[in-house]
Amino acid sequence: MISDEEILKSKDVPGPTKEEIRCLVLCKARIKKNDYVVEVGCGTGAITIELAKKAGRIDAIDKNIKAINLTRKNLKKQGLLDRVNIIHGEATEVLKNLKNFDVMIVGGSGGKLQEILNIGSKKLTENGRIVITAILLETKVEAVHTLQNLGFKTEIIEVNISKGRILDRGTMMLANNPISIITGYLQ
């Protein structure tokens, strides 16, 4: 897992997803070497980088051209550009044209989470997994309920992490904003 500081940022692209959340997303996704992984809303490419080191095939989708460009830059910086198919487009359209995949990771859904989960869930291979990160209360509820309705074994964790700033006078803990990770496993 690379550190947050190594990831190029942009004020026009949300993120990057913090190291610990990237780590937990990868664990929950149970990525195996030959997995075909689709990432919806790749943003800065922070998670894409980690997928590129572990999975077999990766498609990274974003509708924001600035996110696409930033993901490309970050992958290039890490020498991983040739490991990922970067796709600029609306996930609800792009997903329809993909072959079946093993894992879908949703980092951003632009208000179309339900549609993305509906379409994506139909494209999952046996033992497929969907992992969603959510910062909005409403998205957390929507993710849990949609996965439940689609028949997934559904899990939600809420993650509150603070990180120490080690000063001369002592160790001050600085909080990251809480994030939920919602996972659906095909049973």
Next chain:
Amino acid sequence: MISDEEILKSKDVPGPTKEEIRCLVLCKARIKKNDYVVEVGCGTGAITIELAKKAGRIDAIDKNIKAINLTRKNLKKQGLLDRVNIIHGEATEVLKNLKNFDVMIVGGSGGKLQEILNIGSKKLTENGRIVITAILLETKVEAVHTLQNLGFKTEIIEVNISKGRILDRGTMMLANNPISIITGYLQ
């Protein structure tokens, strides 16, 4: 409890203590109408304001003249200036000259927590209470151990609060940094 926005700030003075922490400090201190309360490290005066509404006599101490001035301004803004004795000085010195008090609240200790607790604890009336807020890991441990050694019934809570920003697209939770509140009750 006034809102965080009502409190005047300064970049030279740490704080103000957030509304929820002020609320919990006041609860833990079990302030009664006639209590004589001494506040060490009044900072912006955020807690002082609440003490001024509830306690009988309040002495607010800070060694930072900018904190003293800011506390005065904040009390004045709330119409509570005449309710508080504001004392500029080193707490370890000031405490020695005070009469016995019912409650000591320590918002800042400038690296002298142990000495402040030693002196302060000797000035407590029967059923006296000491409440300490701590953001440094080291201070949390020091506060617990010193109160224990001084024979107090000691309690520590760690508080992680996030606050919603209600946007058109949903409710985003933003984290405050974790703070511990350590309380000693004379048994």
Next chain:
Amino acid sequence: MISDEEILKSKDVPGPTKEEIRCLVLCKARIKKNDYVVEVGCGTGAITIELAKKAGRIDAIDKNIKAINLTRKNLKKQGLLDRVNIIHGEATEVLKNLKNFDVMIVGGSGGKLQEILNIGSKKLTENGRIVITAILLETKVEAVHTLQNLGFKTEIIEVNISKGRILDRGTMMLANNPISIITGYLQ
């Protein structure tokens, strides 16, 4: 604020609301001496006790007869029974027959939160406040959106508190489950 240990419990009644949450609910409700406060879902009576010490008139409602009995016992134990009108019934019915009140506190809503807020909000005096505690994700979202739609200045905080167990070998922090406190202020 009395300690959690002082409150009588029952396995048939959820709660009691932990000390720190009671403290924050009372702060958010901005209880004044002459306020008429209505509590929906009083449960063990843990919050009722604190209201009884601070407000002018208190009506505590619960549809669960075991909660009603437990609230009565807890108030009696604290010598506060004559300070509260305890009402056994469905809040959506009971509220309709009450005069206008200053504060409504909702500790439990039995799946009827929206209706309770709709009815309650019409009974609020000028500067009225509604405070809701929520442990379910779905209730948090519903509370925020209903208060927003009813025109309240709406606030939500998520509270994660852990409490130290001070052992010989050190201080172990034990987590309480996260709770949200949602507040609506009439503007």
Next chain:
Amino acid sequence: MISDEEILKSKDVPGPTKEEIRCLVLCKARIKKNDYVVEVGCGTGAITIELAKKAGRIDAIDKNIKAINLTRKNLKKQGLLDRVNIIHGEATEVLKNLKNFDVMIVGGSGGKLQEILNIGSKKLTENGRIVITAILLETKVEAVHTLQNLGFKTEIIEVNISKGRILDRGTMMLANNPISIITGYLQ
């Protein structure tokens, strides 16, 4: 990462370390395929299992014979027993006889953290890492300071995770106790 439920437990052995914490420990340890990893205080073997899947050589040490037996059982259950050297003994003694290693993970230190870190740090290869999990406030501070004094690039995170129980009436979040993960990187 296997789920918490798959891990055999015992009331005589603390743990198992929860899935999310195991995941974060592995990430922070930056385990590579040929790494030689030493685990001090293997407890239930929950982390040992994950090390056994990723590292080159693993030595798991515990002074509690019941922990040793449980670690053996859990490794056997996962078909990983031949991947780990299980060593019953006092870490401060055992460590001295080991060759240099790449990673040391400290899950339990029996009050000898400083000594373990002193000895372990001298056995680390270039780019070596030490990862400590701590539940006691005092251990958190001791871990940070000892690693700092030994010249490590030191990091501390505090992890508060709650997990959803998805019920008919909604999603209730249940908190795990907070844990700190302290990491030292040789610079």
